[in-house]
Amino acid sequence: xxxxxxxxxxxxxxxxxxxxxxxxxxxxxxxxxxxxxxxxxxxxxxxxxxxxxxxxxxxxxxxxxxxxxxxxxxxxxxxxxxxxxxxxxxxxxxxxxxxxxxxxxxxxxxxxxxxxxxxxxxxxxxxxxxxxxxxxxxxxxxxxxxxxxxxxxxxxxxxxxxxxxxxxxxxxxxxxxxxxxxxxxxxxxxxxxxxxxxxxxxxxxxxxxxxxxxxxxxxxxxxxxxxxxxxxxxxxxxxxxxxxxxxxxxxxxxxxxxxxxx
Numbered sequence: 001x002x003x004x005x006x007x008x009x010x011x012x013x014x015x016x017x018x019x020x021x022x023x024x025x026x027x028x029x030x031x032x033x034x035x036x037x038x039x040x041x042x043x044x045x046x047x048x049x050x051x052x053x054x055x056x057x058x059x060x061x062x063x064x065x066x067x068x069x070x071x072x073x074x075x076x077x078x079x080x081x082x083x084x085x086x087x088x089x090x091x092x093x094x095x096x097x098x099x100x101x102x103x104x105x106x107x108x109x110x111x112x113x114x115x116x117x118x119x120x121x122x123x124x125x126x127x128x129x130x131x132x133x134x135x136x137x138x139x140x141x142x143x144x145x146x147x148x149x150x151x152x153x154x155x156x157x158x159x160x161x162x163x164x165x166x167x168x169x170x171x172x173x174x175x176x177x178x179x180x181x182x183x184x185x186x187x188x189x190x191x192x193x194x195x196x197x198x199x200x201x202x203x204x205x206x207x208x209x210x211x212x213x214x215x216x217x218x219x220x221x222x223x224x225x226x227x228x229x230x231x232x233x234x235x236x237x238x239x240x241x242x243x244x245x246x247x248x249x250x251x252x253x254x255x256x257x258x259x260x261x262x
Contacts, residue, residue: 010134010218018129018164024078026184027154047126056118060135067086068199069198069199070183070197070198070199071085071090071196071197071199072194072196072197073085073195073196075099075104076142076143077104077142077143077144078143078194078195079143079144079145079146079149079182079184079193079195080104080108080143080144080149081093082149082182082195082196082197083149083152083153084107085127085160085197086197087152087158094184108138108139109139110151111138112135112138112139113153114152114155114156115130115135115140115151115155116133117155118154118155121154121155122151122154122155123230125154125190126218127147127150127151127154127219128153129169133145133147133148134147134148134151146162146164146169147219147220149162149182150162150219153171154171157173157174157177158171158173158180159171159172159173159174159177159178159179159180160179160180160181160182160215161179161180161181161182161184161201161206161209162182162184163181163182163184163209163213164183164184164216165186165229165261165262166213166214166241166261167213167214167215167216167222167262168209168210168213168214168215168216169215169216169217169219170215171219179201179206180197180201181198181205181206181209182195182196182197183195183196183197183198201248214237214240214262216262222262223255223258223259226251226252226255229251229255231251234254234255234258235249236249236253237258238254238257238258241261
Protein backbone atom coordinates (compact mmCIF):
# COMPACT_ATOMS: atom_id res chain seq x y z
CA UNK A 1 0.00 0.00 0.00
CA UNK A 2 1.34 3.41 -0.96
CA UNK A 3 2.13 6.12 1.57
CA UNK A 4 -0.75 8.25 0.22
CA UNK A 5 -3.26 5.41 0.70
CA UNK A 6 -2.03 4.87 4.22
CA UNK A 7 -2.52 8.56 5.02
CA UNK A 8 -6.08 8.57 3.63
CA UNK A 9 -6.94 5.44 5.58
CA UNK A 10 -5.56 7.00 8.76
CA UNK A 11 -7.58 10.16 8.13
CA UNK A 12 -10.80 8.18 7.59
CA UNK A 13 -10.20 6.25 10.80
CA UNK A 14 -9.69 9.51 12.69
CA UNK A 15 -12.85 10.96 11.18
CA UNK A 16 -14.79 7.82 12.13
CA UNK A 17 -13.55 8.07 15.70
CA UNK A 18 -14.43 11.78 15.77
CA UNK A 19 -17.93 10.98 14.50
CA UNK A 20 -18.39 8.35 17.19
CA UNK A 21 -17.12 10.77 19.83
CA UNK A 22 -19.51 13.45 18.54
CA UNK A 23 -22.39 11.02 18.65
CA UNK A 24 -21.46 10.01 22.18
CA UNK A 25 -21.09 13.66 23.18
CA UNK A 26 -24.48 14.46 21.63
CA UNK A 27 -26.07 11.50 23.40
CA UNK A 28 -24.43 12.56 26.64
CA UNK A 29 -25.63 16.16 26.30
CA UNK A 30 -29.10 14.97 25.32
CA UNK A 31 -29.24 12.68 28.33
CA UNK A 32 -27.98 15.47 30.59
CA UNK A 33 -30.53 17.97 29.25
CA UNK A 34 -33.34 15.39 29.52
CA UNK A 35 -32.30 14.59 33.10
CA UNK A 36 -32.12 18.28 34.02
CA UNK A 37 -35.53 18.92 32.42
CA UNK A 38 -37.07 16.03 34.34
CA UNK A 39 -35.46 17.25 37.56
CA UNK A 40 -36.78 20.78 36.89
CA UNK A 41 -40.27 19.45 36.14
CA UNK A 42 -40.14 17.32 39.27
CA UNK A 43 -38.99 20.34 41.29
CA UNK A 44 -41.82 22.47 39.86
CA UNK A 45 -44.33 19.71 40.60
CA UNK A 46 -43.02 19.31 44.15
CA UNK A 47 -43.14 23.07 44.68
CA UNK A 48 -46.68 23.21 43.29
CA UNK A 49 -47.79 20.30 45.45
CA UNK A 50 -46.09 21.86 48.45
CA UNK A 51 -47.89 25.13 47.69
CA UNK A 52 -51.17 23.26 47.40
CA UNK A 53 -50.45 21.45 50.67
CA UNK A 54 -49.57 24.77 52.34
CA UNK A 55 -52.82 26.29 51.05
CA UNK A 56 -54.75 23.27 52.35
CA UNK A 57 -53.06 23.64 55.74
CA UNK A 58 -53.82 27.39 55.79
CA UNK A 59 -57.45 26.73 54.80
CA UNK A 60 -57.68 24.05 57.49
CA UNK A 61 -56.23 26.44 60.08
CA UNK A 62 -58.77 29.08 59.05
CA UNK A 63 -61.60 26.53 59.31
CA UNK A 64 -60.37 25.47 62.75
CA UNK A 65 -60.11 29.13 63.80
CA UNK A 66 -63.72 29.73 62.73
CA UNK A 67 -64.87 26.56 64.49
CA UNK A 68 -63.07 27.58 67.68
CA UNK A 69 -64.51 31.10 67.59
CA UNK A 70 -68.04 30.36 66.37
CA UNK A 71 -70.80 27.86 66.88
CA UNK A 72 -72.30 27.27 63.42
CA UNK A 73 -75.37 25.01 63.57
CA UNK A 74 -75.62 22.45 60.78
CA UNK A 75 -79.42 22.36 61.02
CA UNK A 76 -81.59 24.37 58.62
CA UNK A 77 -83.07 26.55 61.37
CA UNK A 78 -79.67 27.76 62.48
CA UNK A 79 -81.00 30.78 64.38
CA UNK A 80 -83.27 28.65 66.56
CA UNK A 81 -80.35 26.35 67.44
CA UNK A 82 -78.17 29.34 68.28
CA UNK A 83 -80.88 30.35 70.76
CA UNK A 84 -81.11 26.78 72.05
CA UNK A 85 -77.36 26.60 72.76
CA UNK A 86 -77.39 30.01 74.51
CA UNK A 87 -80.35 28.98 76.67
CA UNK A 88 -79.54 25.32 77.36
CA UNK A 89 -75.82 24.90 76.65
CA UNK A 90 -73.78 23.07 74.00
CA UNK A 91 -73.82 19.73 75.84
CA UNK A 92 -77.61 19.51 75.64
CA UNK A 93 -77.48 20.40 71.93
CA UNK A 94 -74.97 17.59 71.34
CA UNK A 95 -77.08 15.02 73.19
CA UNK A 96 -78.25 12.25 70.79
CA UNK A 97 -81.64 13.08 69.27
CA UNK A 98 -81.66 16.65 70.55
CA UNK A 99 -81.86 18.16 67.07
CA UNK A 100 -84.29 15.63 65.59
CA UNK A 101 -87.38 16.97 63.84
CA UNK A 102 -89.67 15.69 66.61
CA UNK A 103 -87.60 17.26 69.38
CA UNK A 104 -87.22 20.53 67.48
CA UNK A 105 -91.02 20.83 67.18
CA UNK A 106 -91.48 19.95 70.84
CA UNK A 107 -88.99 22.64 71.88
CA UNK A 108 -90.66 25.21 69.65
CA UNK A 109 -94.09 24.55 71.18
CA UNK A 110 -92.53 25.02 74.62
CA UNK A 111 -91.31 28.39 73.34
CA UNK A 112 -94.84 29.32 72.25
CA UNK A 113 -96.17 28.57 75.74
CA UNK A 114 -93.42 30.69 77.29
CA UNK A 115 -94.06 33.63 74.96
CA UNK A 116 -97.79 33.62 75.79
CA UNK A 117 -96.94 34.01 79.47
CA UNK A 118 -94.97 37.20 78.70
CA UNK A 119 -97.28 39.03 76.30
CA UNK A 120 -97.17 42.27 78.26
CA UNK A 121 -93.40 42.26 78.51
CA UNK A 122 -93.13 41.76 74.75
CA UNK A 123 -95.49 44.70 74.14
CA UNK A 124 -93.31 46.87 76.35
CA UNK A 125 -90.33 45.95 74.16
CA UNK A 126 -92.36 46.83 71.04
CA UNK A 127 -92.62 43.25 69.81
CA UNK A 128 -95.90 43.18 67.88
CA UNK A 129 -98.03 40.54 66.13
CA UNK A 130 -97.12 37.73 68.52
CA UNK A 131 -99.68 35.25 67.21
CA UNK A 132 -99.58 36.20 63.52
CA UNK A 133 -95.80 36.32 63.14
CA UNK A 134 -93.89 34.75 66.01
CA UNK A 135 -96.15 31.86 66.99
CA UNK A 136 -96.79 31.07 63.34
CA UNK A 137 -93.06 30.81 62.64
CA UNK A 138 -92.46 28.51 65.59
CA UNK A 139 -95.43 26.28 64.83
CA UNK A 140 -95.51 26.17 61.05
CA UNK A 141 -92.34 27.47 59.41
CA UNK A 142 -89.04 25.69 58.81
CA UNK A 143 -87.02 28.58 60.22
CA UNK A 144 -87.52 31.45 62.64
CA UNK A 145 -86.71 35.08 61.86
CA UNK A 146 -84.94 37.86 63.72
CA UNK A 147 -88.04 39.08 65.58
CA UNK A 148 -88.86 35.62 66.93
CA UNK A 149 -85.28 35.18 68.11
CA UNK A 150 -85.30 38.57 69.88
CA UNK A 151 -88.67 37.76 71.48
CA UNK A 152 -87.23 34.52 72.90
CA UNK A 153 -84.25 36.44 74.28
CA UNK A 154 -86.60 38.97 75.92
CA UNK A 155 -88.70 36.39 77.76
CA UNK A 156 -85.53 34.63 78.98
CA UNK A 157 -83.68 37.86 79.97
CA UNK A 158 -80.77 37.06 77.63
CA UNK A 159 -78.30 39.85 76.86
CA UNK A 160 -77.78 39.84 73.11
CA UNK A 161 -75.80 41.72 70.47
CA UNK A 162 -77.28 40.85 67.08
CA UNK A 163 -75.12 41.76 64.07
CA UNK A 164 -76.14 41.95 60.43
CA UNK A 165 -74.02 43.62 57.73
CA UNK A 166 -73.02 47.03 59.16
CA UNK A 167 -75.59 47.29 61.92
CA UNK A 168 -76.16 45.83 65.36
CA UNK A 169 -79.16 45.44 67.63
CA UNK A 170 -78.51 45.23 71.36
CA UNK A 171 -80.75 43.83 74.04
CA UNK A 172 -79.39 44.24 77.56
CA UNK A 173 -81.00 43.34 80.87
CA UNK A 174 -78.11 43.67 83.30
CA UNK A 175 -74.43 44.58 83.36
CA UNK A 176 -73.12 41.40 84.99
CA UNK A 177 -74.52 38.70 82.70
CA UNK A 178 -72.78 37.52 79.54
CA UNK A 179 -73.48 39.36 76.31
CA UNK A 180 -74.13 36.79 73.59
CA UNK A 181 -73.13 37.80 70.06
CA UNK A 182 -75.04 36.48 67.04
CA UNK A 183 -73.96 37.07 63.45
CA UNK A 184 -76.51 37.00 60.63
CA UNK A 185 -74.88 36.09 57.29
CA UNK A 186 -76.65 36.58 53.95
CA UNK A 187 -76.12 33.88 51.35
CA UNK A 188 -74.58 34.95 48.03
CA UNK A 189 -77.92 35.03 46.22
CA UNK A 190 -79.61 36.77 49.21
CA UNK A 191 -82.34 34.10 49.15
CA UNK A 192 -81.65 32.96 52.70
CA UNK A 193 -79.48 33.57 55.75
CA UNK A 194 -77.24 31.59 58.04
CA UNK A 195 -76.50 32.37 61.66
CA UNK A 196 -73.56 31.78 63.93
CA UNK A 197 -72.96 32.30 67.63
CA UNK A 198 -69.64 33.86 68.66
CA UNK A 199 -68.32 31.91 71.64
CA UNK A 200 -67.21 33.89 74.70
CA UNK A 201 -66.85 37.16 72.84
CA UNK A 202 -64.38 39.37 74.79
CA UNK A 203 -65.43 42.80 76.06
CA UNK A 204 -62.94 44.56 73.78
CA UNK A 205 -64.48 42.94 70.72
CA UNK A 206 -68.00 43.84 71.86
CA UNK A 207 -66.94 47.46 72.36
CA UNK A 208 -65.45 47.45 68.87
CA UNK A 209 -68.74 46.22 67.42
CA UNK A 210 -70.64 48.92 69.30
CA UNK A 211 -68.35 51.73 68.21
CA UNK A 212 -68.12 50.83 64.52
CA UNK A 213 -71.57 49.47 63.64
CA UNK A 214 -74.79 51.43 63.18
CA UNK A 215 -77.14 51.03 66.13
CA UNK A 216 -80.30 49.29 65.02
CA UNK A 217 -83.18 50.38 67.27
CA UNK A 218 -86.19 48.60 65.74
CA UNK A 219 -85.84 44.89 64.99
CA UNK A 220 -88.43 45.17 62.19
CA UNK A 221 -86.58 47.91 60.30
CA UNK A 222 -83.10 49.40 60.78
CA UNK A 223 -84.05 52.89 59.59
CA UNK A 224 -87.10 55.05 60.19
CA UNK A 225 -88.98 56.74 57.36
CA UNK A 226 -86.92 59.21 55.35
CA UNK A 227 -89.02 62.11 56.64
CA UNK A 228 -87.77 61.43 60.18
CA UNK A 229 -84.18 62.38 59.26
CA UNK A 230 -82.71 65.76 58.44
CA UNK A 231 -80.17 66.00 55.63
CA UNK A 232 -77.38 66.50 58.18
CA UNK A 233 -78.39 63.51 60.30
CA UNK A 234 -78.43 61.22 57.25
CA UNK A 235 -75.10 62.65 56.13
CA UNK A 236 -73.59 61.81 59.53
CA UNK A 237 -74.71 58.17 59.24
CA UNK A 238 -73.60 57.93 55.61
CA UNK A 239 -70.13 59.33 56.31
CA UNK A 240 -69.51 56.73 59.01
CA UNK A 241 -69.26 54.20 56.19
CA UNK A 242 -67.83 56.50 53.49
CA UNK A 243 -65.56 59.02 55.23
CA UNK A 244 -63.42 59.38 52.09
CA UNK A 245 -66.37 60.11 49.77
CA UNK A 246 -66.64 63.86 49.27
CA UNK A 247 -69.11 63.65 46.37
CA UNK A 248 -72.33 65.41 47.24
CA UNK A 249 -75.33 63.14 47.63
CA UNK A 250 -78.98 64.02 47.86
CA UNK A 251 -80.97 63.02 50.91
CA UNK A 252 -82.79 60.36 48.87
CA UNK A 253 -79.52 58.91 47.50
CA UNK A 254 -77.99 58.58 50.96
CA UNK A 255 -81.16 57.05 52.39
CA UNK A 256 -81.40 54.47 49.59
CA UNK A 257 -77.74 53.57 50.02
CA UNK A 258 -78.22 53.01 53.76
CA UNK A 259 -81.35 50.91 53.20
CA UNK A 260 -79.40 48.65 50.83
CA UNK A 261 -76.21 48.38 52.88
CA UNK A 262 -77.14 48.54 56.55
